[in-house]
Amino acid sequence: MESKSKDINWRGVDLNLLVAFSALMETRSVTKAAAKLSIGQSAMSHNLSRLRLLLNDPLFERQGHQMIATQRAIELSPTIENILNLVMTQVLRPDDFDSQHYQGTFRIGLTDYAELLFAPALFDAISRLAPKCQLSFCNVDRHNYINSFNDKNLDVVIGSMTDLPKELESQYLYTEDHVCLFDQSATGLTIPVSLARYIITPQALVSPDGKLASPIDNQLQEQGFKRHIALGSSNFLTIRHLLKDRNLLCVVSRLMAKIDIFNDNLTQCKPPVDIPDFHINMLWLRRNSTHQRMEWLRQIVSETVTERVASLRGKSEAR
Numbered sequence: 001m002e003s004k005s006k007d008i009n010w011r012g013v014d015l016n017l018l019v020a021f022s023a024l025m026e027t028r029s030v031t032k033a034a035a036k037l038s039i040g041q042s043a044m045s046h047n048l049s050r051l052r053l054l055l056n057d058p059l060f061e062r063q064g065h066q067m068i069a070t071q072r073a074i075e076l077s078p079t080i081e082n083i084l085n086l087v088m089t090q091v092l093r094p095d096d097f098d099s100q101h102y103q104g105t106f107r108i109g110l111t112d113y114a115e116l117l118f119a120p121a122l123f124d125a126i127s128r129l130a131p132k133c134q135l136s137f138c139n140v141d142r143h144n145y146i147n148s149f150n151d152k153n154l155d156v157v158i159g160s161m162t163d164l165p166k167e168l169e170s171q172y173l174y175t176e177d178h179v180c181l182f183d184q185s186a187t188g189l190t191i192p193v194s195l196a197r198y199i200i201t202p203q204a205l206v207s208p209d210g211k212l213a214s215p216i217d218n219q220l221q222e223q224g225f226k227r228h229i230a231l232g233s234s235n236f237l238t239i240r241h242l243l244k245d246r247n248l249l250c251v252v253s254r255l256m257a258k259i260d261i262f263n264d265n266l267t268q269c270k271p272p273v274d275i276p277d278f279h280i281n282m283l284w285l286r287r288n289s290t291h292q293r294m295e296w297l298r299q300i301v302s303e304t305v306t307e308r309v310a311s312l313r314g315k316s317e318a319r
Helices: 014-026 030-036 041-055 071-092 113-131 145-153 195-199 216-223 236-244 252-258 293-319
Strands: 061-064 064-068 107-111 134-139 156-159 170-174 178-182 204-205 229-233 249-253 267-269 278-285
Touching: 014 030, 014 041, 014 071, 030 041, 064 071, 064 267, 107 113, 107 145, 113 134, 113 156, 113 236, 113 252, 113 278, 113 293, 145 156, 156 293, 170 293, 178 252, 204 236, 229 236, 236 249, 252 293, 278 293
Parallel strands: 107 134, 107 156, 204 229, 204 249
Antiparallel strands: 061 064, 156 278, 170 278, 178 249, 178 267
């Protein structure tokens, strides 16, 4: 059986006509309805003609100075008012996002760095404010984060990505720098670490793409030096475990050196080579910028990351 919707002139359906109908029902006057909607009387008369054609009913008939509603108009009035109310409250002016009763899923893309630093704090903050939600942390990197937005339906991504495509927007969160991290007893290194000792000390490298070199090596080569990279791993946790009791040094971000899941008493100090700082940003799809759930999540993520960074830096200063 074919749908009756094929017989409906959908091109003739105009939300403004429903607004005009509502005004006519309220005022029972073409002139007053036009004034209420701030349109000309001829425009209102045209809207009434279109309504009559669309609904196949006179709807309003003039008796003296008043327009009398037909039975069809009276029957339609509650339905049309309900439609207009739904459009106003659910489409044009939706209710504020209610995190306490939200039962959906928040999906956050995190680099290894961001996940180690912020996953516990994000879980605590979001689950406290949205206790019925589910939270999914998805691993991303600078190579796959763009596709991950669509493939994994991510809400936001946290990382050091730059040169963003036009479909993404971003918010700056903070700037990170680097330190040398090592076991002072195992390496025999003292602070500050000289360039000569830095070069001859075997080094571990956090390498997401598996390469056993970084821009530091290019810088050293220009100065006529070469360091020995003894180990590379995409996982910072692996590197961190290996540094204890071994003659190894690793350059890591300062905050990564300060995360409190370890009790290995490793030493950190400023590297003897210039290493550019990097910015951590929060990214999201431009098309979802004004969605209230997304706006709420971005605010919570921003506040949580800012507080976590301040806490870690405070510990750094206290030591």
